[in-house]
Amino acid sequence: MDEIDHEKIKNALFKKALGGVSSEQVCEYSIDENGEPVLSKKKVTKKHISPDLAALKLLLEEFNCDFDVEKMTDSQLRAERSRLLQLLKEEEKDADREMHEDDEM
Numbered sequence: 001m002d003e004i005d006h007e008k009i010k011n012a013l014f015k016k017a018l019g020g021v022s023s024e025q026v027c028e029y030s031i032d033e034n035g036e037p038v039l040s041k042k043k044v045t046k047k048h049i050s051p052d053l054a055a056l057k058l059l060l061e062e063f064n065c066d067f068d069v070e071k072m073t074d075s076q077l078r079a080e081r082s083r084l085l086q087l088l089k090e091e092e093k094d095a096d097r098e099m100h101e102d103d104e105m
Contacts (some may be wrong), residue, residue, distance in 0.1 A: 013059045018088050019051035021095040044099055051088070 028041040059070070072080065 017056035
């Protein structure tokens with residue numbers, strides 16, 4: 001498999017494993033008196049996507065992640081959970097920021 005395809009698959013699995021926020025933008029246009037299209041409605045919908053444990057497991061197995069969850073202590077598991085939740089929050093903030101930038105255009 002090509003290295004680019006490998007990275008695309010890994011990134012897609014990573015996003016699915018962590019979940020996040022997805023946004024969809026629908027724009028409606030009308031024609032003004034000069035016959036030019038003009039934006040008349042813009043609707044942005046946010047959808048929360050829950051983390052997918054099957055994708056996380058596959059990611060860990062297929063890409064040889066260097067930690068074994070079964071051997072982790074409770075405190076290590078809590079720390080890893082906190083780290084992943086922080087990553088998820090940062091991803092949500094980035095998605096919100098991108099949506100606001102799109103709204104300003």
